[in-house]
Amino acid sequence: MTGKMQGLPPLRDVIARHGLSANKALGQNFLLDGQLLDRIARIPGDLDGQTVYEVGPGPGGLTRALLGAGASVVAVERDDRCLPALAELDIASGGRLRVISADAMKIDERTEAGEGAHIASNLPYNVGTALFVRWLSLDKWPPWWRSLTLMFQKEVAERIVAKPGTPAYGRLAVLAQWRSTPTIALNVHRSAFVPPPKVMSAVVHVIPGDQPEGASMVTVETLTAAAFGQRRKMLRQSLKSVKGAVDLLPTVGIDPERRAETLSVEEFVALARALDSNR
Known part of the structure; x- marks a missing residue:
């Protein structure tokens, strides 16, 4: 059973009604293409009955798609302007959305989302890499999260999956690959966003693996x-x-x-x- 989310107004209408605009200081770029958002929500696999942790939902584009896939979503949003629009989604989903008004860098996401949650997010550009490194750098492994499905600038995505001997290969690639498997699941054109960023984007999917024995x-x-x-x-x-x-x-x-x-x-x-x- 997937989540019933019929009858929702178009995202553009929600943004206009609540007077929302992307805040450059918060690294926001809104993604409005419903078909593209549904594709992103399918990347982790079957989410029906699963918990998904989302950072920076904004007006709730990806949140809609995740709820529509049957997930319960724990979303962290520091932009109070977006909270009324997200509250409408909570009602439409029958209470499957819990919004935490906070800075994602300052909360204990494992406590909020629980063991075995998926993480899916159109990450704000200004904190995306820092959060990614935090989720990769946990002492306890396998981690509390089941998978990562994250939007990055394409340049960052290419650094995550880079191979030795290439210009993009560096610390981020080693941290991402030594005990997990990252792949670029989807390339996203800049025109899909409002406002369009100056660079192309890509969705990275990460599955944790076993930690090699004897290495910390x-x-x-x-x-x-x-x-x-x-x-x-x-x-x-x-x-x-x-x-x-x-x-x-x-x-x-x-x-x-x-x-x-x-x-x-x-x-x-x-x-x-x-x-x-x-x-």
């Missing part, structure tokens, strides 16, 4: 921050700040004269494992 999140973060913080330097130079890392490079088969962007995710994990076992 803290060590992977430390290594990638050091290695890519000086990415033009050889590893024997860039990893000097990580105690013991340079000495361990040959033991895991990594030439100290290589640069960070040439290392595979598996090689970063191997080095992290060696560091952790030597402590």
